[in-house]
Amino acid sequence: MPREFLIPDLYQSEIIKTVKNARQILDPRKKDRTPAVLDLGPVRFLIPRHFGFCYGVENAIDIAYRTVEEHPGKNIYLLSEMIHNPTVNKDLEARGVRFLFDTDGTERIPIASLSPDDIVIVPAFGTTLEIQQKLEKQGINPYQYDTTCPFVIKVWKRGEQLGARGYSLVIHGKYQHEETRATFSHSSQKAPCVVVLNPEEAHILADILLEKRPLTDFDKYFGMKCTGGFDPVEDMKRIGVINQTTMLASETREVMRILKEAVAEKHRRQSSLRSDQQSDLQSDLESGLQSGRPGDQQSGQQSGQPDDQQNNQPSVEMHFADTADTLCYATNENQSATYGLMEERADMALVVGGYNSSNTMHLVELLEERFPTYHIRDASEIKSRTEIHHFNQWNRQVERTRNWMPKAAEPVTIALTSGASCPDALVDEVLLKVASYFEGCRPVDEALQPFREEGVTTSHSVTARK
Numbered sequence: 115m116p117r118e119f120l121i122p123d124l125y126q127s128e129i130i131k132t133v134k135n136a137r138q139i140l141d142p143r144k145k146d147r148t149p150a151v152l153d154l155g156p157v158r159f160l161i162p163r164h165f166g167f168c169y170g171v172e173n174a175i176d177i178a179y180r181t182v183e184e185h186p187g188k189n190i191y192l193l194s195e196m197i198h199n200p201t202v203n204k205d206l207e208a209r210g211v212r213f214l215f216d217t218d219g220t221e222r223i224p225i226a227s228l229s230p231d232d233i234v235i236v237p238a239f240g241t242t243l244e245i246q247q248k249l250e251k252q253g254i255n256p257y258q259y260d261t262t263c264p265f266v267i268k269v270w271k272r273g274e275q276l277g278a279r280g281y282s283l284v285i286h287g288k289y290q291h292e293e294t295r296a297t298f299s300h301s302s303q304k305a306p307c308v309v310v311l312n313p314e315e316a317h318i319l320a321d322i323l324l325e326k327r328p329l330t331d332f333d334k335y336f337g338m339k340c341t342g343g344f345d346p347v348e349d350m351k352r353i354g355v356i357n358q359t360t361m362l363a364s365e366t367r368e369v370m371r372i373l374k375e376a377v378a379e380k381h382r383r384q385s386s387l388r389s390d391q392q393s394d395l396q397s398d399l400e401s402g403l404q405s406g407r408p409g410d411q412q413s414g415q416q417s418g419q420p421d422d423q424q425n426n427q428p429s430v431e432m433h434f435a436d437t438a439d440t441l442c443y444a445t446n447e448n449q450s451a452t453y454g455l456m457e458e459r460a461d462m463a464l465v466v467g468g469y470n471s472s473n474t475m476h477l478v479e480l481l482e483e484r485f486p487t488y489h490i491r492d493a494s495e496i497k498s499r500t501e502i503h504h505f506n507q508w509n510r511q512v513e514r515t516r517n518w519m520p521k522a523a524e525p526v527t528i529a530l531t532s533g534a535s536c537p538d539a540l541v542d543e544v545l546l547k548v549a550s551y552f553e554g555c556r557p558v559d560e561a562l563q564p565f566r567e568e569g570v571t572t573s574h575s576v577t578a579r580k
């Protein structure tokens with residue numbers, strides 16, 4: 115039985131929940147990634163197969179709200195935003211919870227000012243060992259109200275295992291992100307670590323490894339995001355890759371491919387160099403034998419023969435840990451459902467989620483390839499039928515766009531989704547606000563009827579019925 119979490123009513127949704135429940139009943143294993151269609155007449159919404167609150171977020175919300183409820187009158191702190199959703203964080207603040215750090219790690223309230231009676235909730239991203247130690251110094255147990263997602267802990271364990279096997283770690287993630295800072299902190303106890311953001315940075319690291327770039331480029335690009343004393347020559351001899359759980363899956367594969375190829379190339383070069391040296395030595399020895407020079411008896415049994423040459427086996431795995439990525443299930447399912455959305459015809463896409471939410475930004479990045487896409491925090495960003503405020507992750511600005519509503523002939527089709535930290539209730543609000551701009555929409559309750567009776571309406575079944 116999946117674990118049931120206590121999610122406050124204010125995050126519960128009527129519309130999205132009905133659609134999700136119907137899909138869940140018909141396709142519990144999520145084999146069909148076709149979006150559902152909520153058809154209001156002049157406007158239709160494509161609802162992806164998977165999106166919204168994930169296990170880790172529900173777990174964090176459950177623990178945080180329970181803690182607040184069970185400890186009236188106590189000082190309750192969150193290390194930083196519990197999840198990257200402003201509505202959830204604001205609501206917790208309204209209930210008296212205070213944040214010790216900003217998202218970027220800037221201290222708001224000194225940990226040194228806390229007392230052993232205070233409660234500190236660790237967010238879903240986890241935290242660093244340094245902060246854990248500081249809390250312990252104040253007499254606070256950092257594990258008592260710990261909402262660290264099990265999928266994040268799994269990444270730390272993978273890092274630990276790879277470190278124990280002698281691999282250095284390349285962490286594919288956003289260095290400033292709380293989760294990556296926590297992963298870096300935990301992993302650096304076990305192995306030298308360096309963080310790469312994307313395939314471009316993986317190429318730079320690969321070029322440094324292959325001496326196509328000067329070693330000084332390592333300091334330039336990675337000096338601020340590696341463990342102290344990281345030596346790109348020595349420490350890159352054996353590497354394994356772990357990921358921030360919410361990275362783009364396609365980029366993750368690319369980062370791993372680039373680094374694996376570089377390591378294989380480096381290894382080939384070294385094997386070939388050793389082989390050349392061996393041949394030179396062999397010919398020297400043979401000519402020595404012919405000329406009767408001393409020392410010739412060592413000749414045939416030199417120990418410098420590389421293992422893979424002796425066994426004729428490629429030994430790239432010795433140098434690059436061939437492990438699966440450490441993205442979490444929610445990231446994989448949300449991105450896969452988003453690809454399902456992208457196969458459909460739509461006039462635009464709306465993505466609801468916090469402007470610092472990594473997983474939301476990746477969904478936006480995918481949808482932008484296919485549709486005009488707006489990333490909005492909540493319905494309040496939709497100012498009118500002609501004006502929307504939305505986040506542009508590429509220049510990190512909230513922009514104002516006029517005439518955002520497509521001028522397509524009705525029905526207008528809108529792909530609608532949200533990040534893993536966004537309550538479905540916010541998606542309901544966005545859907546209703548958009549629908550309010552269309553004349554003659556049928557009541558939502560009526561549009562939901564097929565989901566209650568027949569099970570589900572997907573884009574395929576709508577097409578089939580027409």
Ligand code: SF4
Nearest residue numbers: 168170263265359442
């Ligand atoms: S996105 Fe993944 S790792 Fe992050 S909280 Fe959700 S399930 Fe956990």
